[in-house]
Every structure is written in structure tokens, then in C-alpha cells.
Amino acid sequence: DAGVIQSPRHEVTEMGQEVTLRCKPISGHNSLFWYRQTMMRGLELLIYFNNNVPIDDSGMPEDRFSAKMPNASFSTLKIQPSEPRDSAVYFCASSTGTSGHNEQFFGPGTRLTVL
Amino acid sequence: AQRVTQPEKLLSVFKGAPVELKCNYSYSGSPELFWYVQYSRQRLQLLLRHISRESIKGFTADLNKGETSFHLKKPFAQEEDSAMYYCALSTSGTYKYIFGTGTRLKVLA
Numbered sequence: 001d002a003g004v005i006q007s008p009r010h011e012v013t014e015m016g017q018e019v020t021l022r023c024k025p026i027s028g029h030n031s032l033f034w035y036r037q038t039m040m041r042g043l044e045l046l047i048y049f050n051n052n053v054p055i056d057d058s059g060m061p062e063d064r065f066s067a068k069m070p071n072a073s074f075s076t077l078k079i080q081p082s083e084p085r086d087s088a089v090y091f092c093a094s095s096t097g098t099s100g101h102n103e104q105f106f107g108p109g110t111r112l113t114v115l
Numbered sequence: 116a117q118r119v120t121q122p123e124k125l126l127s128v129f130k131g132a133p134v135e136l137k138c139n140y141s142y143s144g145s146p147e148l149f150w151y152v153q154y155s156r157q158r159l160q161l162l163l164r165h166i167s168r169e170s171i172k173g174f175t176a177d178l179n180k181g182e183t184s185f186h187l188k189k190p191f192a193q194e195e196d197s198a199m200y201y202c203a204l205s206t207s208g209t210y211k212y213i214f215g216t217g218t219r220l221k222v223l224a
Contacts, residue, residue, distance in 0.1 A: 003158070019200050029186065041211060043159075043201060043218045045214070056209075095210070103161045104161075106158045106159040107158065109158075
């Protein structure tokens with residue numbers, strides 16, 4: 001198993017452009033999480049899904065951010081329009097079970113730079 | 116509100132010295148606590164969880180409910196321990212973690 005897969009690994013874009021980050025969770029995992037990592041704030045949870053349904057999106061910074069999970073094997077995080085302050089590493093993670101006590105498995109991350 | 120605090124952004128120690136990475140949490144219920152580690156160019160991965168009460172790579176962490184702490188300790192640091200360490204809290208009835216801001220550990224030769 002390749003683990004959680006994210007694409008692209010690096011993204012450089014200009015302010016105002018739309019950015020779409022993609023994630024494929026580990027097969028059989030029913031929870032999926034999007035995080036943002038910055039030097040100042042560390043790891044912040046943006047949104048998480050359980051059985052493809054968004055459960056908590058309170059961490060999404062503003063309406064420019066949206067996330068979808070159309071099926072159990074794919075999720076997207078979209079930023080439109082992007083701003084320089086969105087520059088960060090975005091991680092996707094997945095886990096199994098029905099409890100937050102289960103280990104989360106992280107993808108390699110997407111490093112986003114907005115110029 | 117639930118919160119995890121890691122007061123040190125950077126901790127530098129010499130090889131062979133003891134290490135303690137501090138983690139304090141705020142939660143009124145029964146917490147589940149974890150330490151995750153991110154080595155250079157690798158994925159964030161689970162290091163240990165308090166419920167397991169085990170030692171991984173020489174690291175241990177004890178949950179102290181009185182002090183609401185879950186400090187990570189190792190008696191003799193090694194250069195390969197250099198990494199970013201995150202403390203995480205999971206609360207009852209949710210699927211999510213609350214992470215601290217992380218501590219970068221540098222072990223000097």
C-alpha cells in the first residue's frame with residue numbers, strides 16, 4: 001500500500017488563481033482530514049470527513065476554501081482565489097474506525113506557494 | 116475550549132543528553148494523547164500514544180492528569196532523533212485531533 005497519496009507535491013501559483021489539491025486516502029479508511037502546516041501556527045485542522053460526509057469544517061479559514069469528497073477514494077481541497085497568506089504545506093490524513101483515538105496516517109503533503 | 120500547548124518551538128541538546136519535550140493540554144474530559152514525529156523529508160507519523168504505555172525508539176511519555184501534561188522524554192538523545200515533534204489530543208465523541216504547534220528537536224554531535 002502506497003499510503004495516503006497527495007498531488008501535486010509542489011504548487012506555485014499567482015495570487016488570484018484557483019488552486020486544487022488532491023488526496024487519495026488509504027483504502028478502507030473511512031475518515032479523512034485536511035490540515036495546514038505553517039511555521040507560526042503549526043498543524044491546523046481545516047476539515048474532516050467521515051464516510052465521505054463533512055463532519056466539521058470549522059477550521060476552514062474563509063469562504064475561499066472549499067473541500068469535497070465525492071467518493072471513498074478521493075478528496076479535493078480548493079482555494080479560490082488564492083492569496084499569498086495561503087502559502088503553507090497542506091496535509092491529508094486518513095484513519096479507520098469510529099473513534100478519534102485511532103492513528104491517523106498522513107500523506108507527504110503539498111507545498112503551496114502563492115506569489 | 117480544548118487546547119494543546121507546546122511551549123518550545125526549538126530545543127537543542129547534545130548527543131547523549133536527556134531530552135524532555137513539553138506538552139500541556141486543556142480538556143475537561145478523558146483525553147487520549149499522542150506524540151507524532153516528522154523526520155526530515157518523511158511523513159508525519161505516530162510515535163506513541165499514552166494508552167499504549169510503551170517505549171518507542173527510547174521515548175516514553177506519561178499522562179499526568181493532575182498537571183494536564185504529556186511530556187515526551189528520552190534519557191540519551193541521538194542525532195537521528197532530530198525532527199519535528201507534535202503533541203496531539205483526541206477528545207471523546209469526535210474523530211479529530213487537536214495538535215500543538217510543534218517543537219523542533221535538534222540533537223548536536
